[in-house]
Amino acid sequence: MDDFSDRTAVVTGSAGGIGLAIASALVDAGATVVLADLQGAAAERAAAELSSRGPGRAIGVRCDVTSESDIAAVTTAATDNGGLDFWVNNAGFTRDKTMRNMSLDDFRAVIDVHLVGGWLGTRAAAEIMCEQRRGAIVNISSIAAKVGNPGQTNYAAAKAxxxxxxxxxxxxxxxxDVRVNAVQPGLIGTAMIExxxxxxxxxxLQDIPLERVGTPSEVADTVLFLLSERAAYLTGAVIQISGGRHM
Known part of the structure; x- marks a missing residue:
């Protein structure tokens, strides 16, 4: 396991699902992690649970990733607790409808959270990381960005x-010396899949060569690799985590 005991990370959308798995893996590796989530109380509860088991620690912060001021507050929470070494743009949600039934508000809401939120997070992280001349950013995209899904014109466009x-x-x-990479999860065992x-x-499952659903922890393992020095010569890469589906 990588030793991140002197590192501080921000993970957005981390009160549950893949984001929580990433935050958990970072805490297990010794990092200080800011769990930034629109559900502030849930983020605080998750942070308390992660901190109680160590060896790293976690801080829960309410954050609307489409808000510049909220992103700035999350950045401050990180720097006040050690610095800012890693940023993971994971926050997102779905609002699936066919184009005929999808309103402009439905489309914009998904674009704003995934893409505008990702851009705001990347910009905020870059400001600090460029100054210190080190850092790593990972964006959580989706296999939908590669192949598209009916009823997900908003989600597929945002993830692309x-x-x-x-x-x-x-x-x-x-x-x-700031690296930016992305992962594209496929069918992962979150509440939506369950x-x-x-x-x-x-x-x-018939479309997946490995014939199973992936786990949030498997996505987290790949994200931690991209954040680590083992990936020091990787930037601009997109890693598909899909069990071979849509290879």
Whole structure:
């Protein structure tokens, strides 16, 4: 396991799901982690639980990732507790509808949280990381960015935008030794997947060469690799975590 005992990280959308798995793995590696989530109370509870087991520690902060002032407050929470070495843009949600039934508000809401929120987080992290000439940013995209899904024109567009953001930011920030990478999870065992009807899940599993659903901790393992010095020569990369689905 990597030793992140002298590192501080921000993970957005980390009160549950993949974000919480990433925060948990960072705490297990000794890092100080700011759990930034729109559900502030849930973030505080999760942070308390993670801190109680150590060896790292966690701080829960309410954050609307589309708000510049909230992002600034999260950045301050990190720097006040050691600095800012890692930033993971994970916050997101779905609002699935066909284009015929999707309102402009539905489209913009998903774009704003995933893509605008990712850009605001990347910009805030870069300001500090470029000054200290080190740091790593990981954007959580989706396999939907690669293949699209019916009823997810907003989500697929937002997640594809994160890939473009990742590559452009990697080119801007590389000269400062700041790396920016992305991951594209496929079918991962979160509450959304667990709510699928058994026959729907089985149909999806038939498209996966490894014949199973992935786990949030498997996504977290890949994210920690990208944050670590083991990935020191990786930037602008996009790693698909899908069990071979849509390879």
């Amino acid at each position: 935008g994160l890939i473009g953001l990742t590559k452009a930011a990697a080119k801007e920030l590389g000269r400062y 709510a699928l009807k058994p026959e729907v899940l089985q149909a999806k």
